[in-house]
Amino acid sequence: MHSNNEGPLTAAVLLLLWGALPGQSAAANDVIEEVTVTGSHIRKKTGYEGSSPLTVVDKEAFKAQGVADLVDLAAGLTVNAGSIVSQETGGLIGTSQFNIRNLGAGSTLTLINGRRGGISTVPDAGGNLFFDNKQLPLAMIERVDVQTDGASTTYGSDAVGGVVNIITRKGFEGFELSARYQDASNEAYSVNLATGVRTDTAIFNLYATFYGQTRNHRTDFDWLVERIHGDGDLTRSRLISGQGSPGTYRPAVTDTNGVITAFGNPHIDADCEAAGGVIRGENCRYNFADQVAILPEEQRLQVFAEAEYDFSETTTLFTEISYSGNDIERTQGPNSYRNGLVEGGSLFIPAEHPFNFWVADPADPGGASLIYIDPANWDNAIHQAVDLSCNCRPQGLEANGRGDDAPFNRNIDLDYYRLVLGGERELSETWILTANYIYAESRRKYREENNWNSITLNASLLDGTFNPFGTSRVSPDLVSPKDGVSTAGNSRETLLLVMHKERARIDTKQQVLDIVASGDLFEINSGAVAAAVGAQYRLDERETSPDPFLVSGLGNSPEGSAAPSTADQDVVAVFGEVSAPVTDDLQVSIALRYEDYGDVAGSTLDPKLALRWEVNDSVAARASWGTAFQGPSIPQTGRTSATTFIDDAAVVNPVTGVLECGDGGDGSIVVVQTEGSDSLKPQSSENFNLGLIFSPTDDLRLSVDYWRFEYEDLITQDEGAQAIVDNDCADNGIPDDPRIQRLGSGQLRVITSEFINTGSVETDGVDLATHYDFPSVALGLFSAGLNLTYVNKFAVVNDDGSTFDGVGSRNFTNQFGSLPQWRAMANMGWNLDRHSANLVVRYIDSYENDQSDDFEVDSFTSVDLNYAYELPWDDDGELLIFKLGARNLFDVDPPSLGDGVRPAYDDRVHDVRGRILYAETTWTF
Numbered sequence: 001m002h003s004n005n006e007g008p009l010t011a012a013v014l015l016l017l018w019g020a021l022p023g024q025s026a027a028a029n030d031v032i033e034e035v036t037v038t039g040s041h042i043r044k045k046t047g048y049e050g051s052s053p054l055t056v057v058d059k060e061a062f063k064a065q066g067v068a069d070l071v072d073l074a075a076g077l078t079v080n081a082g083s084i085v086s087q088e089t090g091g092l093i094g095t096s097q098f099n100i101r102n103l104g105a106g107s108t109l110t111l112i113n114g115r116r117g118g119i120s121t122v123p124d125a126g127g128n129l130f131f132d133n134k135q136l137p138l139a140m141i142e143r144v145d146v147q148t149d150g151a152s153t154t155y156g157s158d159a160v161g162g163v164v165n166i167i168t169r170k171g172f173e174g175f176e177l178s179a180r181y182q183d184a185s186n187e188a189y190s191v192n193l194a195t196g197v198r199t200d201t202a203i204f205n206l207y208a209t210f211y212g213q214t215r216n217h218r219t220d221f222d223w224l225v226e227r228i229h230g231d232g233d234l235t236r237s238r239l240i241s242g243q244g245s246p247g248t249y250r251p252a253v254t255d256t257n258g259v260i261t262a263f264g265n266p267h268i269d270a271d272c273e274a275a276g277g278v279i280r281g282e283n284c285r286y287n288f289a290d291q292v293a294i295l296p297e298e299q300r301l302q303v304f305a306e307a308e309y310d311f312s313e314t315t316t317l318f319t320e321i322s323y324s325g326n327d328i329e330r331t332q333g334p335n336s337y338r339n340g341l342v343e344g345g346s347l348f349i350p351a352e353h354p355f356n357f358w359v360a361d362p363a364d365p366g367g368a369s370l371i372y373i374d375p376a377n378w379d380n381a382i383h384q385a386v387d388l389s390c391n392c393r394p395q396g397l398e399a400n401g402r403g404d405d406a407p408f409n410r411n412i413d414l415d416y417y418r419l420v421l422g423g424e425r426e427l428s429e430t431w432i433l434t435a436n437y438i439y440a441e442s443r444r445k446y447r448e449e450n451n452w453n454s455i456t457l458n459a460s461l462l463d464g465t466f467n468p469f470g471t472s473r474v475s476p477d478l479v480s481p482k483d484g485v486s487t488a489g490n491s492r493e494t495l496l497l498v499m500h501k502e503r504a505r506i507d508t509k510q511q512v513l514d515i516v517a518s519g520d521l522f523e524i525n526s527g528a529v530a531a532a533v534g535a536q537y538r539l540d541e542r543e544t545s546p547d548p549f550l551v552s553g554l555g556n557s558p559e560g561s562a563a564p565s566t567a568d569q570d571v572v573a574v575f576g577e578v579s580a581p582v583t584d585d586l587q588v589s590i591a592l593r594y595e596d597y598g599d600v601a602g603s604t605l606d607p608k609l610a611l612r613w614e615v616n617d618s619v620a621a622r623a624s625w626g627t628a629f630q631g632p633s634i635p636q637t638g639r640t641s642a643t644t645f646i647d648d649a650a651v652v653n654p655v656t657g658v659l660e661c662g663d664g665g666d667g668s669i670v671v672v673q674t675e676g677s678d679s680l681k682p683q684s685s686e687n688f689n690l691g692l693i694f695s696p697t698d699d700l701r702l703s704v705d706y707w708r709f710e711y712e713d714l715i716t717q718d719e720g721a722q723a724i725v726d727n728d729c730a731d732n733g734i735p736d737d738p739r740i741q742r743l744g745s746g747q748l749r750v751i752t753s754e755f756i757n758t759g760s761v762e763t764d765g766v767d768l769a770t771h772y773d774f775p776s777v778a779l780g781l782f783s784a785g786l787n788l789t790y791v792n793k794f795a796v797v798n799d800d801g802s803t804f805d806g807v808g809s810r811n812f813t814n815q816f817g818s819l820p821q822w823r824a825m826a827n828m829g830w831n832l833d834r835h836s837a838n839l840v841v842r843y844i845d846s847y848e849n850d851q852s853d854d855f856e857v858d859s860f861t862s863v864d865l866n867y868a869y870e871l872p873w874d875d876d877g878e879l880l881i882f883k884l885g886a887r888n889l890f891d892v893d894p895p896s897l898g899d900g901v902r903p904a905y906d907d908r909v910h911d912v913r914g915r916i917l918y919a920e921t922t923w924t925f
Contacts, residue, residue: 016118038114038165040589041532042579043432043518051589051610051622052151053691053705053767053788055079058775064827064838066866066885066918068180068190069211070133070144071096075911076842078789078825079148079162079767082817084124086907088294090644091122094328094412097130100148100162101709101763102794102806102819105130106633107161109151112136112320114169115514116155118418118440119540120508126716126815127636127674128753129508129540132442135324135416137209137302139192140175142169147687148767152628153591156536160487160628160685161709170306171203172196174877175925182918185220186295188213201310207888211300215293215331219561221912222644223893227904229289232279237287238647238900242747243336244277244286246470247392249349249358251367254387260342264368267358269392271470276397281651286393290400291333292410294903294912300326310668313486318436320420324353325413332410334395338749339454339558347461347468349392354464354480355471355488356385375471378481385482390468391747394452394498398473408450422514430528431519438512447844448502451547452800454554457498466498468488468752500555505545513537529582534575541568542634559741559750562673567634571595585614591626601631601682620693622705628687632680632715633849636755639675646670646725647902650735652746659746661729672721675754683757686710699773708764713757716815721751722851723813744876759798761806761816765791780832788824809907810897812851818908820845820859834871844909852898860895860910862888878925884918891915 037044039052057073067073074096076081081102087093097105097120106128110117119129144166151159176194181187189212196205218224218239230237246269250262269277272284279285304322311317338345349356357378361369374381399408422436460466467488471478476489516534523529543566553560575593582588596603608626610690615621653660691705718729724747728737741750767789774782793808796814810818822845830837846859866885873880894910897903905912 038111038163038547039147039151040579040591041154041516041518041534041575042530042589043532044530045084049612049620050586050622051612053148053622053689053703053707055146055767055769056143057146059141062138062141063868063883064829064866065840066838066864066887066916067138068182068188068918069138069209070136070141070889074098074133076825077146078787078823079817081144081791081823082908084908085911087390088292088903088907092124092416093296093330093784094298094326095120095122095132095135096134097124098146098164099131099817100146100164101707102817103161103709103711103761103763104816106126106158107322109155109163109629111155111163111165112418113170114165114420115320115420116438116440116510116512116538117166118416118438118442119508119510121414121442121444121508121542123633123635123640125674125720127633127640127676129211129633129635132414132416134300134326135302135414136166136322137192137207137304138190139178139194139209140168140205140207140304142167148705149624150608150626150628150685150687150709152425152630153575153593153626154577156538156571156593157595157597157604157628157630157682160630160683160687160711166304168205169194169196169207170308171198172205173198176922177537178302178920178922180918180920182916184913184916186216186913203306203308205306208306209300210303211298211302213295213298215297215329216295216912217292217331219289220294221904221914224904225289227896228900228902234287235280236900237278237289238902239287239289240278240280241286241288241336241393242283242651243391243393244272244284245334245393245396245468246272246277246284246473247347247468248283249370249388249390251360251370252348252387252389260348260387260389262342262344262346264366264370265907267370267372267392268469268786270372271474272376275470275473277470283391286334286396288333293331294647296328296330296412298326298328300324314426315423316823317423317524318420319422320418322416322418324416325393326415328412328414330410330412331400332408332450334393334399334408334450334751335452335556336393336747337452337457337556338695339452339553339556340390341458342389345558347394348392348458349388349461349468350397351385351387352464353385353461353467354482354486355467355478356388357383358385358388360386363517375475375478375481380482392468394457394466394468395450395495396473399450408448410449411447413443413445413447415445417441427517431517433515433517435515436513438510438514440510440512440582441509444506446502449499451500451502451550453498453500453549454556454558455883460494460498466494500549502547502550502555502917507541507543507545509539509541521578524580529578529580531579532577533538536571536573536575538571538573539568540570540634542566544913548829557671557749562639565638567638569600569631569634570598570855571631587612596627597631597682600637601629601680602627604684615902618694618696621696622691622693624641624687624689625874626687628685630684630715631682632676632755636675636680636715639673644670644672644721646722646748646751648725648748649729650746659735659742661733661735670748671750672722673750673752674717675752677755680715680755681713681757683711683713683715685712685818699775700771702770703768705767709762711761714759714761714815715755716758717753718745718756718758719753720813720815721753724751724753726813726851757799759796761794762794763791763794765793765809766788769907780830780835783829784827786824786826788822791819794819803836808845808847810847810849810851810857812849818906819848820847820909825840826838831918835867836870837867837874838865846895850902851895852901855901857906858895859896860892862892863890865889871922873923873925876925879923881924883920883922885920886918887916888914 082099110131277284341348471488478488518532520528577590578592610624771785868883894905
């Protein structure tokens, strides 16, 4: 790998020299008659149907489905599986991605007008960088093409699973303004703008979307409270942490070397429940149900501009410029703490602390037991406190909040910038040379207000200025009887002294230079043999800038966080494609791509063969076969760090003080670190597709495709974090896995995994799509459609020879996403004069949750309905459209994952928001 910043200079020189290229005069409209088909670089005549299977979702389908953004679209595609619909914790908050065939977000390439859209700053759990589909304004989209048979030979290695090509409304003239309000478990609103002008030589379009949503907390959902929050009995809640505030205390002793250790029995703070804690077992625990917002507050501004200019009769220049800013604010309650002075990281509270009212039990000569003296009964002449070790958070429920009342928030700013500069040059009547340069940058800025400064926090406990006991919340005006001066409540000044405002940033950049020539080679009896040849240079760069204070180990954790890092990766590719009409009815295409990752993963040569056979006027067949190669991403060769919630079966025995396996019932927000390796091999694949298209009339179309993918040397985590914890006890009944770090109290803190090449996966299945326009009747025009995906097999073979089939499984204990066997979407449309309505029924098959004794997650069926009325405003085409609609009309709750299993629903399959009612108006002129 090496750094290279010559991309912008190369692009500038290219454009300056463009006019010097030789060319022959041709009419401008000769170019317009040809289009670039998704999945091919060869220019095709308008109306051409390719040999690759495409799912096309156009603007009319957006309206019919009530799509508010591309997140809704991704969730509704039957070929999409494993994408995260919403994210409670971790680095992916505020992002969304496509994931065709559940092969990983990094295996689906997202394009804009056939050109790369850029990459995210934060990888998914598998270390894959992806395109964040939340960054595009909905107003810009004419249609979305989803190619599902792999497209690596055309677009590059990360199109292994397929391509999502977002086509803009280039050439749109006029002005369109729409506004939408929707009410669900939260509220959301959006304003969309599309405008455009065109002349004889130029086109300019501008699109913009402003979107906002309010936040949701877990306790907003009754079904969630019932499933995992005790249903009124907090002692049964799965949202209770082992480390509370106020906390649990043990006597502390300092040896001659100054090492402080805790011993003896745990003692719960006398004000535990009054201060918002929950007593379970031998600990005062923290109720973190509303510690975070299950859906964050978001405000997104997205702007996209595109222009095209006919520089001459043979030369056209084009550009795209876009910006997206997503301001995410999520409730962030108090963090746990493991950087105290007691061995193992617990807080040390000296005997002299003004609100330490714990004394040694005179009935226990060993000093293992304590007695609490009520402050009203404290007598300095009689009582002598002892040094304490506190298994506690510095703050508890009082630091939680909701919405604007939240005292602390986690803020994430996601900014995306993208620039495309390019041009087309007619070299002859049939040959066109296209070149473009793409610069895409994403920035993630992270701000958290309630991290901790270990230096000032520990010092403030030693001098008594910070009160960790329950008295600080229950009786904040209490004056300490020990010194007659100190008050129990912690002032804002004190909190600001002991807290640290965390700041971190990640930047990724992608630069791409593409050059493609396309045209006819020669004529044969059945038509022209066409070809395309080209080259691509890609440079990916990533820079992480974690908070320097935390890196130094002066925050919550003595180990600190990952150090700042920079990395880059460049890829060079050359490719070619030939398409020939072997007969009048048989079209054959052959593509070949050579791609070189340098020292990271070497090089590869991958072919693809595709054909389309027009059997007769009603029936056509298509088939494709190809191989692909995908090198490790930058995060997969480095180190990633994320946070997630983990259920723990191990608990410290309150009598022996030994960590034991059992039904601990505790959950924790845990840091998961995944180490990369330069020795990773690239993953490779082979894909096959066979399809049949039946169109007996212009009103009926039916397509069926059988598909198969075979992956080798998959790059993934060795084990998921939850699986590491589960297997730690399952293997030998002893929690001793060295990859797991715990507090002295036994609470989980850090889990370390690694990226490895592992085994293979073979998956196959069938896609079906049909659409029918009914004959016109007096009641209006009716149409119906159905999209269905059936996954037959998702067989994974690990390196050790063990196997599992991921079909019909949540796949929680492995690297893949949830994979129901059946997914379907049926729709019915109606139009009559100015009226229209759409009914959509979505079905997701049941599947097993492998996290919880193969509990069956119920199937899910939802109904969407909308109605629209068009009101002509004047005779010049000005139009007002009013729409009312509902998604999940009958408010069906997402299915349960099992008794007490977090997060109570599957965020990769189901939408937590329930019924979404919306009203929308569009003004066009």
